[in-house]
Amino acid sequence: MGSAPRPSEDALIARFFAPLAADGGLGLKDDAACLTPKPGHDLILTTDALVETVHFLPGDPAGSVGRKALGVNVSDLAAKGADPAGFLLSLALPSDWTEEWLAAFAAGLGEAARDFGCPLLGGDTVKAKGALTLSVTALGEVPKGHMVRRAGAKAGDVLCVTGTIGDAALGLDLRKEPDWARHLSPDGRAFLADRYLHPRPRHVLAKALRAHAHAAMDVSDGLAGDLAKMMRVSGVSAIVDLDKIPLSVPAKDAVKARPDLLDRIVTGGDDYEILCAVPEKAVDILRREADSCGVSLSAIGRVVPEHDSPVFRAGSRERRYDVGSFSHF
Template structure:
């Protein structure tokens, strides 16, 4: 894990090498070469294609500065694993870049690494390398995930067709409501919503290849991410608001949070285009893996617009469809 020196110790190694040795070398797998070199040497599994994605999290933007460091490490890894899940890929390893102020407590790095270690054990991957740098702030974390898939079997965002049904895993809106809880705007006696915001659940291992026309993970908001599928596929979509699955905690929050649930993001559930008549079998296969799957609408002919329908079948006015990165 090559590093840009922060300050050099007289007659010794720069202090970031100690940081790497204490917290990140224990996370490294064989391909990382003990984090002694500038790059890893990785052989993909025989007969598989590599799938790669990258995400960045900035303190105060993607997580709150006082969020537990362990959860920050888990969220960083999991949002990247969610990108693999959407393409029906399996994880192999990851590269990590950490930019932090020089006065960041060592205990923060210890907690951050502990979160990564817990999820490496759960999801079966290891650290391959990366970089550490000093910054005036805020803490900025970037992770590149590497996975693998059978040749030609990666599920794309492009491919939905009019008549396909819109299905989603899990429940929608918990991440947005969890952020509201974190900001003191909503009560959460059980802690469920806050937990869903801080540590999402990537839907790895679902049998999507050959069963779905297109897929994306819900990171920026259900409606906005559905719009991405529509735009790339040259069609529109209709969502039945009453069919969008919600957790019991979200139900308690009440109907006034509908717009936030549909447009808030941070759910990291999978949004799927499924050919008509194939949804029930896919839902059964997902349920066998402990993941509920719900039909919430369909793709329609026309420009890439997404409409939300009320129980009377009439369009609802939803002002914000999702999160913008700029």
């Protein structure tokens, strides 16, 4: 863009974001959006911010950044058993933004909004002082009183996770061209890289989770740390079988080459899978319902009536990850 004249905020909104707006967004021409809640439902609200270099990298495709910004929020809704209803976007653009970047960002965001059934309701666009920073607030709906809490895990529950764990962390590490990368096929490397760029929120599982799970959260800051949080707030602990943690084929290849990568898999962030505590009698039906939505579900351990941090077992060896979770400060 160089020093070409910039469109006004209104022109920018009309061009890039109004096409993404739901009816309640009023064409993004009002001060606020209007949402008529479904009768008999609670609203579930979550907000997640993304900062360039912290949550995504400068070279990441703009469309991927747009998709991720919505995906990480829809992932939180899914874990609460909520069906997506819409989102608001707050975007702080650094002075060197280009129309090309913004068009690709909006396209990725719009595609994600359609895929997740979560339309744009409103937003704000401002000038950043520093890196590109964006924040999404997503709204979802659950039948009244049926939000799946983080604090509901009970001793005896089976711990399950969706999908596979650790791919995104390995995908991020791949960018540093580690020696283990050469043990992976090109497709395997591409798979892991994609898992970092494009979270797959498990919103299709929302209904099954609220029907069957005692507790759930999305795994975003590492399985070990997030599990520890869920257990702590539920007043219980957990025993996890390391061998049962579901790994993708490329992740298995990486661990075969470098066994210590298993720690990275268990503690690395950005999985955006769902961790849930499920009463034993409901595990099979939840797994079948997940299968029918195209989402795999794996039992990885059990909730126990302790207060220590969770134990990860492999054969006769045991370990705890006491600082397993990513902390931003």
